[in-house]
Amino acid sequence: MTITLKTEGDIQLKGTIKVPGDKSISHRSVMLGAIAEGKTKVYGLLTGEDCLNTIDCFRKMGVQIKREGNYVEIDGTGFNGLKEPDEILDVGNSGTTIRLMLGILAGAPFHTCLIGDDSIAKRPMDRVARPLRQMGARIDGRKNGSFTPISIRGGGLKGIEYSSPVASAQVKSSILLAGLHAEGMTTVIEPQSSRDHTERMLKAFGCEVEIDGLKTAIRGKQALKGTTIKVPGDISSAAFFLVAGAIVPNSELTIKNVGINSTRTGIIDVLKEMGANIIIEETESGEIEPAADISIKTSNLKGIEIGGDMIPRLIDEIPIIALAATQAEGVTIIKDAEELKVKETNRIDTVVRELSKMGARIEATDDGMIIYGGTDLRPSLVDSHGDHRIGMMLAIASCLAKGETVVENSEAISISYPNFFQHLEELKS
Ligand SMILES: O=C(O)C1=C[C@@H](OP(=O)(O)O)[C@@H](O)[C@H](O)C1
Numbered sequence: 001m002t003i004t005l006k007t008e009g010d011i012q013l014k015g016t017i018k019v020p021g022d023k024s025i026s027h028r029s030v031m032l033g034a035i036a037e038g039k040t041k042v043y044g045l046l047t048g049e050d051c052l053n054t055i056d057c058f059r060k061m062g063v064q065i066k067r068e069g070n071y072v073e074i075d076g077t078g079f080n081g082l083k084e085p086d087e088i089l090d091v092g093n094s095g096t097t098i099r100l101m102l103g104i105l106a107g108a109p110f111h112t113c114l115i116g117d118d119s120i121a122k123r124p125m126d127r128v129a130r131p132l133r134q135m136g137a138r139i140d141g142r143k144n145g146s147f148t149p150i151s152i153r154g155g156g157l158k159g160i161e162y163s164s165p166v167a168s169a170q171v172k173s174s175i176l177l178a179g180l181h182a183e184g185m186t187t188v189i190e191p192q193s194s195r196d197h198t199e200r201m202l203k204a205f206g207c208e209v210e211i212d213g214l215k216t217a218i219r220g221k222q223a224l225k226g227t228t229i230k231v232p233g234d235i236s237s238a239a240f241f242l243v244a245g246a247i248v249p250n251s252e253l254t255i256k257n258v259g260i261n262s263t264r265t266g267i268i269d270v271l272k273e274m275g276a277n278i279i280i281e282e283t284e285s286g287e288i289e290p291a292a293d294i295s296i297k298t299s300n301l302k303g304i305e306i307g308g309d310m311i312p313r314l315i316d317e318i319p320i321i322a323l324a325a326t327q328a329e330g331v332t333i334i335k336d337a338e339e340l341k342v343k344e345t346n347r348i349d350t351v352v353r354e355l356s357k358m359g360a361r362i363e364a365t366d367d368g369m370i371i372y373g374g375t376d377l378r379p380s381l382v383d384s385h386g387d388h389r390i391g392m393m394l395a396i397a398s399c400l401a402k403g404e405t406v407v408e409n410s411e412a413i414s415i416s417y418p419n420f421f422q423h424l425e426e427l428k429s
Pocket residue numbers: 023024025096167168169170171173194195315316339
């Protein structure tokens with residue numbers, strides 16, 4: 001699908017929106033609800049393509065999941081109730097689905113075959129296959145199990161202590177979920193902190209998780225009990241409108257009920273450091289996850305350097321931060337972000353290529369990018385390359401480019417934010 005975005009005269013973004021539910025928390029609600037005993041109610045579940053694929057995979061393993069009014073109910077089978085699927089499980093575009101599910105399947109004594117789309121086929125699975133094999137899972141696939149299609153036969157796991165070479169919540173979560181069904185303790189040590197939704201939610205489902213700095217440990221053979229989850233709005237989706245509010249002239253907008261777990265709020269810290277006029281009003285201290293209403297106004301941004309421990313706290317927001325940087329005064333340097341190369345696209349390359357088409361002065365580096373600020377963007381024919389976050393960043397960029405910007409492959413946006421264009425139109429005035 002191709003979308004044409006017209007910017008005639010000066011536009012401004014004004015009003016209040018509520019972004020869809022957090023994608024990371026939604027995936028985990030379905031997965032933990034499925035392997036728990038009893039029913040789990042999930043309010044605010046994201047119904048983007050990625051989460052629909054997670055639901056579909058668990059249905060194929062015999063789990064009943066249905067919409068009931070304003071919540072989704074998962075009839076947990078208990079871990080031993082999962083059934084060998086008759087069909088291949090298709091995760092679509094979702095890295096979180098495949099990597100976390102491999103952790104669960106590592107403990108399941110049956111055979112499963114997993115595939116995904118062309119983007120998933122390029123993303124590394126050895127980062128989870130390696131530790132899961134050490135625990136006892138049998139995994140095979142293309143290039144010795146490094147890429148999809150991938151198959152797994154689980155069961156008979158033993159706990160391990162694993163030092164992960166990357167700060168990745170998908171790796172950490174996959175190992176912890178396998179650890180839940182292993183003999184003894186399973187410990188993951190990370191080089192930097194990654195998002196901690198799995199740990200928080202395991203606790204909400206009645207499990208004990210030990211956290212000591214960068215070390216997270218779980219004792220095996222703990223049963224999960226169904227519970228009620230309220231999914232806050234996704235800060236990674238809110239990020240597009242936070243940046244839009246800061247860079248589109250005469251704008252002022254509020255986003256209600258956004259998750260503000262500190263492992264995810266790098267975007268807020270960066271916008272503040274760049275000089276954004278942003279106000280956070282906490283609304284939910286959150287037994288599981290905190291949330292806030294966030295307001296932002298057009299601001300004079302300045303370039304900054306972003307790297308180190310900050311990167312895992314804003315990894316998915318880098319495409320939209322790059323756009324913010326094109327409008328800042330001075331230079332922005334993003335470093336230590338090699339992980340961008342193994343996302344839905346190589347996000348260093350796609351951000352640089354597509355923003356350059358619009359006139360941005362931006363250079364790729366080995367581990368990030370350098371962006372020179374103060375640029376007038378021009379309309380262009382650009383492409384999401386099937387990457388939802390690139391598509392949304394380009395749509396926001398079009399608000400600053402007078403004329404017609406055409407975004408190819410814009411359907412990818414429904415992966416994480418199905419009503420994105422509706423919100424964009426509502427805020428334009
Ligand atoms: O665990 C998760 O829900 C996610 C973790 C991150 O990936 P990595 O674990 O690969 O860093 C992030 O980029 C992804 O969008 C969602």
